[in-house]
Amino acid sequence: MIIVNFKTYLESTGKKAVDLAKQAEKAAKKTGVNIIVAPQFADLAKVADAVEIPVFAQHIDPIKPGNCTGHILAESVMAAGAVGTLINHSEMQLKIADIDSIIRLTQEKKLISCVCTSNPSISAAVAYLNPDIISIEPPELIGTGIAVSQAQPEAVTNTIRLVRKVNDEAVILCGAGISRGEDVSIALKLGTHGVLVASGIVKAKDPYSVLCAFADSTK
Amino acid sequence: MIIVNFKTYLESTGKKAVDLAKQAEKAAKKTGVNIIVAPQFADLAKVADAVEIPVFAQHIDPIKPGNCTGHILAESVMAAGAVGTLINHSEMQLKIADIDSIIRLTQEKKLISCVCTSNPSISAAVAYLNPDIISIEPPELIGTGIAVSQAQPEAVTNTIRLVRKVNDEAVILCGAGISRGEDVSIALKLGTHGVLVASGIVKAKDPYSVLCAFADSTK
Amino acid sequence: MIIVNFKTYLESTGKKAVDLAKQAEKAAKKTGVNIIVAPQFADLAKVADAVEIPVFAQHIDPIKPGNCTGHILAESVMAAGAVGTLINHSEMQLKIADIDSIIRLTQEKKLISCVCTSNPSISAAVAYLNPDIISIEPPELIGTGIAVSQAQPEAVTNTIRLVRKVNDEAVILCGAGISRGEDVSIALKLGTHGVLVASGIVKAKDPYSVLCAFADSTK
Amino acid sequence: MIIVNFKTYLESTGKKAVDLAKQAEKAAKKTGVNIIVAPQFADLAKVADAVEIPVFAQHIDPIKPGNCTGHILAESVMAAGAVGTLINHSEMQLKIADIDSIIRLTQEKKLISCVCTSNPSISAAVAYLNPDIISIEPPELIGTGIAVSQAQPEAVTNTIRLVRKVNDEAVILCGAGISRGEDVSIALKLGTHGVLVASGIVKAKDPYSVLCAFADSTK
Numbered sequence: 001m002i003i004v005n006f007k008t009y010l011e012s013t014g015k016k017a018v019d020l021a022k023q024a025e026k027a028a029k030k031t032g033v034n035i036i037v038a039p040q041f042a043d044l045a046k047v048a049d050a051v052e053i054p055v056f057a058q059h060i061d062p063i064k065p066g067n068c069t070g071h072i073l074a075e076s077v078m079a080a081g082a083v084g085t086l087i088n089h090s091e092m093q094l095k096i097a098d099i100d101s102i103i104r105l106t107q108e109k110k111l112i113s114c115v116c117t118s119n120p121s122i123s124a125a126v127a128y129l130n131p132d133i134i135s136i137e138p139p140e141l142i143g144t145g146i147a148v149s150q151a152q153p154e155a156v157t158n159t160i161r162l163v164r165k166v167n168d169e170a171v172i173l174c175g176a177g178i179s180r181g182e183d184v185s186i187a188l189k190l191g192t193h194g195v196l197v198a199s200g201i202v203k204a205k206d207p208y209s210v211l212c213a214f215a216d217s218t219k
Numbered sequence: 220m221i222i223v224n225f226k227t228y229l230e231s232t233g234k235k236a237v238d239l240a241k242q243a244e245k246a247a248k249k250t251g252v253n254i255i256v257a258p259q260f261a262d263l264a265k266v267a268d269a270v271e272i273p274v275f276a277q278h279i280d281p282i283k284p285g286n287c288t289g290h291i292l293a294e295s296v297m298a299a300g301a302v303g304t305l306i307n308h309s310e311m312q313l314k315i316a317d318i319d320s321i322i323r324l325t326q327e328k329k330l331i332s333c334v335c336t337s338n339p340s341i342s343a344a345v346a347y348l349n350p351d352i353i354s355i356e357p358p359e360l361i362g363t364g365i366a367v368s369q370a371q372p373e374a375v376t377n378t379i380r381l382v383r384k385v386n387d388e389a390v391i392l393c394g395a396g397i398s399r400g401e402d403v404s405i406a407l408k409l410g411t412h413g414v415l416v417a418s419g420i421v422k423a424k425d426p427y428s429v430l431c432a433f434a435d436s437t438k
Numbered sequence: 439m440i441i442v443n444f445k446t447y448l449e450s451t452g453k454k455a456v457d458l459a460k461q462a463e464k465a466a467k468k469t470g471v472n473i474i475v476a477p478q479f480a481d482l483a484k485v486a487d488a489v490e491i492p493v494f495a496q497h498i499d500p501i502k503p504g505n506c507t508g509h510i511l512a513e514s515v516m517a518a519g520a521v522g523t524l525i526n527h528s529e530m531q532l533k534i535a536d537i538d539s540i541i542r543l544t545q546e547k548k549l550i551s552c553v554c555t556s557n558p559s560i561s562a563a564v565a566y567l568n569p570d571i572i573s574i575e576p577p578e579l580i581g582t583g584i585a586v587s588q589a590q591p592e593a594v595t596n597t598i599r600l601v602r603k604v605n606d607e608a609v610i611l612c613g614a615g616i617s618r619g620e621d622v623s624i625a626l627k628l629g630t631h632g633v634l635v636a637s638g639i640v641k642a643k644d645p646y647s648v649l650c651a652f653a654d655s656t657k
Numbered sequence: 658m659i660i661v662n663f664k665t666y667l668e669s670t671g672k673k674a675v676d677l678a679k680q681a682e683k684a685a686k687k688t689g690v691n692i693i694v695a696p697q698f699a700d701l702a703k704v705a706d707a708v709e710i711p712v713f714a715q716h717i718d719p720i721k722p723g724n725c726t727g728h729i730l731a732e733s734v735m736a737a738g739a740v741g742t743l744i745n746h747s748e749m750q751l752k753i754a755d756i757d758s759i760i761r762l763t764q765e766k767k768l769i770s771c772v773c774t775s776n777p778s779i780s781a782a783v784a785y786l787n788p789d790i791i792s793i794e795p796p797e798l799i800g801t802g803i804a805v806s807q808a809q810p811e812a813v814t815n816t817i818r819l820v821r822k823v824n825d826e827a828v829i830l831c832g833a834g835i836s837r838g839e840d841v842s843i844a845l846k847l848g849t850h851g852v853l854v855a856s857g858i859v860k861a862k863d864p865y866s867v868l869c870a871f872a873d874s875t876k
Contacts, residue, residue: 128559
């Protein structure tokens, strides 16, 4: 599994979000690997209309329909075509009570939940809240091009070891600095099910080729 | 001017957002009044594609393109078709330094800025930051059906008096509890240029008729 | 163990904080039970000077010494005499990454950590971060006089069951609505080591007598 | 007027806070200049007991007595001896509605309010909320040793010009990077009533001498 977080890069905003999602879909079809895209909220609808691969929101708020101007309602991103959401990305860190509420909300709404964590202890803590996917991303490596799987393999293996003590089912990913196919294949060897990537794809000259290389490395 | 804040009501989510925006457009065309709609982020693109009246975001973040997962980038809502944004709604209150940064960002990007305030002093303070529109909305009246223009006329007139000391140009609106045409006509008599409304329209049985009544009352 | 959270009541501010702490000390000496007081930051020093029972802060920030105007430095509350701290009280909810950082900070500084949680899942999640004390407090019961031990016994027993799967050592308390000795004795029967109380003591006509009754109920 | 913000430096924590405050008092007595100290919350009581110069809190929360664990109650810092408070320091930025609420609270409680601002527009906006003192501190210069009065004199003069349009009474200070007597004398020449300083005093080898030099430069 590969999740491509579009963040708020200009290279993945508006029409470019749709183009990038199409490249991701093409790579998914070619390689047979599950590639998920997570564009900005305002791009969700057009991206989801343009591709058949799964589309995630980058965040949802722990709210019910009503008086929440400016907030992100689960029903809204779902109406736009999202089938899952990132939660607690290191650029959007949440209170533990809100992570718990949001995961319950995703379960109720049949959205796929992917909680990001910054170290193995937090991964294990989160595992108890039963998200579908846990992605370990040491914040200090994000955007550096220094891959977590190579620079901090123990953060990955400890996450897997601790999570598995309490949770047999969660898909485990890793992210931060993933920029080459080798980074991905090492992540898989460490025991993950795939990677969460952003700039390595969004800012690549040829995102399609890089995604294909990443996808092939997950096999 | 009438701004319809769609908030996060189910009645204004997804396809219903597009339908409601079309009702607003129809009322704008019939009455000749400037009606603006502010749907949720995920609905911006489809709403902006469907109508010719101005579309606002409900919020933007004081950020530049880059590493801001889950945040609202000005360029993203603009690519979706937004031409303006609400700022500092009482359900999305901001730090003063962020209000200042966001207003500067809207000026740079040629977005229309509408800052919400909760009392006359804050209205006057905000006036110094030069937003295009200032909307006074006492939070305790929001969603009550008790109109600010009738229940707290002095909040409106004091806002106008204080804002005009330092700022000749800002459009001044009022909001909270606006539910009848009479609430709107009194708001205009108090000296405002119009109203910011939400549940009064979104939850109306016939939003088109209510909007026409509101619009006629602004003349 | 009984922790008395002074919150920000006038009845536990300034000189009254010192008086209340002395009552708690008197009850601790009479009953032989471990009673801990958690006054406001500005009262820590005088309270810690006045009594020999343990004094906790109500919160610390995940910061190091330096440029953090207005924040709560561990070294500062320790210099005032605090030997522990509440963390993530429902009135001061924290990001999961900050809870993790603060617990590590308390370990490094030899401060006793008491993390508050709002339901059994969050209790279990927090257990993985190895605090010294976990206190389950359903927010909806706080300040009601309806005791968690009587109204939601399963919140308490599920907390104990889930926490013990991963953590043998943490002291487990419960709180919210504790107002009679019976509430405390039931809490103990459910398997806790004691209670975290606030208004039940702070607003009692005779805090000493109530504390003695609570303390006797923990035996 | 000179306000010394103790921030959360180890050099101004616990007993060192009391020592530093005594140096400030000594400098105030020698020079006849109004020197105010703003220690951490946990040090307020002992500092206020030890010196006769005014003592400020570094922050208060916009709350009333009650259920606010971990927050800063005005009555609490007053009981400890504080006669004023910093508000909206760049390390503790606040929502505009909270700045407004806190200033009203200080007026009601007869506390002196000192609002920090990061640029002239925000200074002018804040002036409308009627604080007693406004201190302009460009965040990018804080802790650099590059004085605002020398590096950004126009930030200071524009603050004075804009504030005076709407507010004749507020004391105007400047801060950030103030480290030499000359920085202070230029600040006074630009039209301020004094300075807000932190590391320039707290981390000085001889705070008394530096404070005397600063104080003499305000004459």
